[in-house]
Amino acid sequence: MKNLLTPRAAGKFIAEKSKDVFILDEGIKSVAEVMATCLKSGRYSIKSWKQHDLNPKKMDKAALDWIFVADTLNFSFWSADDTEKYVVKYGGKDYTGYWSLCAAMNRAIDEGIPVTDPQYYANITKDQLAHIFRSDSDYEIPMFAQRLEVLQDAGQVLLQQFNGNFANVIEQCNKSAQSLIKIVVEHFKSYRDETKYEDEDVAIYKRVQILVADIWACFEGEGYGEFNDIETITMFADYRIPQALVYFGALKYSDDLMEFLKQDKMMTSGERLEVEIRGCSIWATELIAEETRKLLSDTNITVNSILIDHYLWDYRREFADKMTDIPFHKIRCIYY
Numbered sequence: 001m002k003n004l005l006t007p008r009a010a011g012k013f014i015a016e017k018s019k020d021v022f023i024l025d026e027g028i029k030s031v032a033e034v035m036a037t038c039l040k041s042g043r044y045s046i047k048s049w050k051q052h053d054l055n056p057k058k059m060d061k062a063a064l065d066w067i068f069v070a071d072t073l074n075f076s077f078w079s080a081d082d083t084e085k086y087v088v089k090y091g092g093k094d095y096t097g098y099w100s101l102c103a104a105m106n107r108a109i110d111e112g113i114p115v116t117d118p119q120y121y122a123n124i125t126k127d128q129l130a131h132i133f134r135s136d137s138d139y140e141i142p143m144f145a146q147r148l149e150v151l152q153d154a155g156q157v158l159l160q161q162f163n164g165n166f167a168n169v170i171e172q173c174n175k176s177a178q179s180l181i182k183i184v185v186e187h188f189k190s191y192r193d194e195t196k197y198e199d200e201d202v203a204i205y206k207r208v209q210i211l212v213a214d215i216w217a218c219f220e221g222e223g224y225g226e227f228n229d230i231e232t233i234t235m236f237a238d239y240r241i242p243q244a245l246v247y248f249g250a251l252k253y254s255d256d257l258m259e260f261l262k263q264d265k266m267m268t269s270g271e272r273l274e275v276e277i278r279g280c281s282i283w284a285t286e287l288i289a290e291e292t293r294k295l296l297s298d299t300n301i302t303v304n305s306i307l308i309d310h311y312l313w314d315y316r317r318e319f320a321d322k323m324t325d326i327p328f329h330k331i332r333c334i335y336y
Ligand SMILES: Nc1nc2c(c(CN[C@H]3C=C[C@H](O)[C@@H]3O)cn2[C@@H]2O[C@H](COP(=O)(O)O)[C@@H](O)[C@H]2O)c(=O)[nH]1
Pocket: 048, 049, 052, 055, 074, 075, 076, 077, 078, 096, 097, 098, 099, 210, 235, 236, 237, 238, 239, 240, 241, 309, 310, 313, 314, 317, 336
């Protein structure tokens, strides 16, 4: 078995050697202060996950099945031009980005389409998925073909190896988040978000970690969501959190990198600049979590990278207009 650095160790390793992305202590401290205030006020907690309009509200098997499908497809929603976005109307609202995926899923469920049943999606046809993802704008969901492929594969693996039930995958992990990660990446190849940096094999594991985190948050650390090592989950290295970390001054890009990003050019999966952005985001969030724990050391408030990530992601969504001068790196891949 190759020596694969797990996300936290990978983040530290990349941050130590990074040439174009830098972690700034001042920024780490200021994000930690924001987080400590926010967590102390109770404005943000494990319960925040279910408060999102489109996320499941009940802690039941249907929610678990919904999360597995959502996180299997949870990648690459960005559009090159803000005026060319895939949009799904649901409940009288227009949803874009990640939320457009959730809106399309909920719209299908309301239409009686069993989109979260592996018996259905293991053999879902191109036309059936095209109907589910039909757009309410002039633009289609990005990477449709890849979504069809990863969804069918996930369904077939569940049927063949887990008796058609994701709860059986949870069963096998004995309440260990790290075991669940290993089982998922071993059996569901679309979750194998691994790459190389300075000749080391590094795991970033964005989607498998957000899968664990969404289950933990939805079930509030109980039942299917009970993990005795949840604090070992890192932030989810997508293309939005780096923007927020730069905005808060926790990350800084070199002039060359900033120049590259402002030219709106595509990056390729695995290239050094991409891995430095993702790895430094992981490590910066670990440092923020450590600093936040110090600030809350006289309380018993749960602090982990999941809650920091969710807060930053929601913040970036809410205040996107504040971050328009901070470009996000553009890649088309199935990992984030
Ligand atoms: N790091 C991180 N990345 C996240 C999420 C989520 C959704 N989680 C929500 C559900 C409950 C939580 O409270 C969150 O509100 C999606 N993504 C990623 O973002 C990108 C889409 O962004 P945009 O184009 O703006 O929609 C894409 O790569 C997608 O994979 C997260 O939480 N953390």
